[in-house]
Amino acid sequence: MLALLLARRGVPVTLLEMHKDFDREFRGDTVHPSTLEILDQLGLAEKVHKLPHSKVYGPSIMTSKGLFSPFDLRRLTRSSSGRWGRTSTT
Secondary structure, three states: OHHHHHHHOOOOOOOOOOOOOOOOOOOOOOOOHHHHHHHHHOOOHHHHHHOOOOOOOOOOEEEOOEEEOOOOHHHEEEOOOOOEEEOOOO
């Protein structure tokens, strides 16, 4: 992101990538809400949202009784102070 910000300001940049290609075998790459907020500030969030992806709202565990989801992160909200908390159930 720093390279993008510098380039937008007219600073010449050279971005070096450690890997020769992006054919990696990652399992579980995520983009967290705070990262999406930064991407939105950079004007990139809309493009990221258009990429193929799946949404995960919490862990799911397969048990002998079936799928178990101990909690759902969609129940969390962010306050005006930026802190996360539970949604009101009243």
